[in-house]
Amino acid sequence: MRPSLNHSKMKSELEVFREFLEQKGMRSTPEREAILTEVFAHHDHFDVEELIMRLRHQGLRISRASVYRTMPLLVESGLVQEVFFEDGHMHYEHIYGHEHHCHLRCLGCRKIIEFRNGAVEEVEKRIGQDQQFEITGHKLEIYGYCQACQEKKD
Amino acid sequence: MRPSLNHSKMKSELEVFREFLEQKGMRSTPEREAILTEVFAHHDHFDVEELIMRLRHQGLRISRASVYRTMPLLVESGLVQEVFFEDGHMHYEHIYGHEHHCHLRCLGCRKIIEFRNGAVEEVEKRIGQDQQFEITGHKLEIYGYCQACQEKKD
DNA sequence: GCTGTGATTGAGACTCGGTCTCATATATAC
DNA sequence: GTATATATGAGACCGAGTCTCAATCACAGC
Incomplete structure (x- = not known):
């Protein structure tokens, strides 16, 4: 995966x-x-x-x-x-040998979905420049409910 | 601030x-x-x-x-x-009554810089749609070295 | 290859953030 | 006001992670 x-x-x-x-x-x-x-x-x-x-x-x-x-x-x-x-x-x-990815965490079933999205890295780069910060890494964690758990809630 | x-x-x-x-x-x-x-x-x-x-x-x-x-x-x-x-x-x-913001953490002096960036929210929204995830929140933490600590390192 | 020495390991004591228990107190429904 | 189910407080408890220190080992220098 x-x-x-x-x-x-x-x-x-x-x-x-x-x-x-x-x-x-x-x-x-x-x-x-x-x-x-x-x-x-x-x-x-x-x-x-x-x-x-x-x-x-x-x-x-x-x-x-x-x-x-x-x-x-x-x-x-x-x-x-x-x-x-x-x-x-x-x-x-x-993480060595793998492309950078972020995590979606389902608060219902606690499942973790990994995803890659280049836009995140670009935003990060721009923020670093704005703040004169030398960025070495980042952690983006999005949480919410996966499709299955959304249905369960109803 | x-x-x-x-x-x-x-x-x-x-x-x-x-x-x-x-x-x-x-x-x-x-x-x-x-x-x-x-x-x-x-x-x-x-x-x-x-x-x-x-x-x-x-x-x-x-x-x-x-x-x-x-x-x-x-x-x-x-x-x-x-x-x-x-x-x-x-x-x-x-966070109630404050706009959403993210954090830059300096690994040198441990200072935290808060910043707001609409692009992050947009990226998040798109990711939620792609993954059919109902997003309730996110945490973006960028770490690295602030300007002062970059100078100290040299 | 052998030796010396400073880094590393292992066993278990220890720390401390956080949770649980249970008796007592209190917010709310009637 | 009374009943009762929820909340609080004190302190025991749990468990992740760290520290200690004696024994071991990696590696530099011979």
């Missing part, structure tokens, strides 16, 4: 992550790389507890602390982004 | 809140109304702890539980919105 970019000339996420760590004077460790690999192994939104379960399921016993410590690194490196905060904890998705 | 609408023909926030509560079969209480009043007494973003301190400062001893219980009501009634989750807790602002 999620549109992918042409990967032929792209660095792998592992390369990107290693370079990011090196440039920060941090070390590449099996734990960090296993977390990265698992994050990119599925294409859905996830939260940290889910990720830990998936790692456990692989037979990898990486501590909760390490996973929590690694998440901000993945975000800072631009490989992953925070999507939304719900049910008391943050939800993430990997 | 924040653009206000023409209030001449508008219901007061208190009226809106009372109607909202009645329509939900809930009661209007002095605690709920004091919380509402305090929320509308200042024009900055706030978090629940701050709000509780402000209420205490007024000599009002409303329990944390009541304040936490009231916040979702204010949000659901459309008087208040969640702005962003930061430092481990949610931040709010009152």
Whole structure:
């Protein structure tokens, strides 16, 4: 479902992550790389507890602390982004290798619909210029009711 | 700074809140109304702890539980919105009587710049039509570096 | 390849935002 | 005024995320 970019000339996420760590004077460790690999192994939104379960399921016993410590690194490196905060904890998705997209959230069934819309990026660019702001990213979240839930309401 | 609408023909926030509560079969209480009043007494973003301190400062001893219980009501009634989750807790602002605006967040100094841009709303409307979604609201948060922090980085 | 050392990990204690419980109080219907 | 269902307050509780510190490990320098 999620549109992918042409990967032929792209660095792998592992390369990107290693370079990011090196440039920060941090070390590449099996734990960090296993977390990265698992994050990119599925294409859905996830939260940290889910990720830990998936790692456990692989037979990898990486501590909760390490996973929590690694998440901000993945975000800072631009490989992953925070999507939304719900049910008391943050939800993430990997974004490296995917075109930027925004989220429609149904308040009825909690379904998330992803969509791409170039106009958003253009508006963003203009706003940055107006405000003399160097934009590094944005989060657009639209909420409401999906078609099915609109019908249920009636 | 924040653009206000023409209030001449508008219901007061208190009226809106009372109607909202009645329509939900809930009661209007002095605690709920004091919380509402305090929320509308200042024009900055706030978090629940701050709000509780402000209420205490007024000599009002409303329990944390009541304040936490009231916040979702204010949000659901459309008087208040969640702005962003930061430092481990949610931040709010009152929106009733103000034009819709979005937020630029500086990752350097954490400053928040509010701005209004009609193009965002138009894009949103179009997206809703495309996806057959009934849109009730949206949150656009752009992050990056303000002019001062850009200079500091060099 | 071995060594030294500073970064990293893991286990579990800890913090703190937010929720829940339940006895008491109170808003509203009659 | 009375009945009753809803709301409040105090504090216990929950759970996401952080911190501590001893043990381990990645990597630079030899």
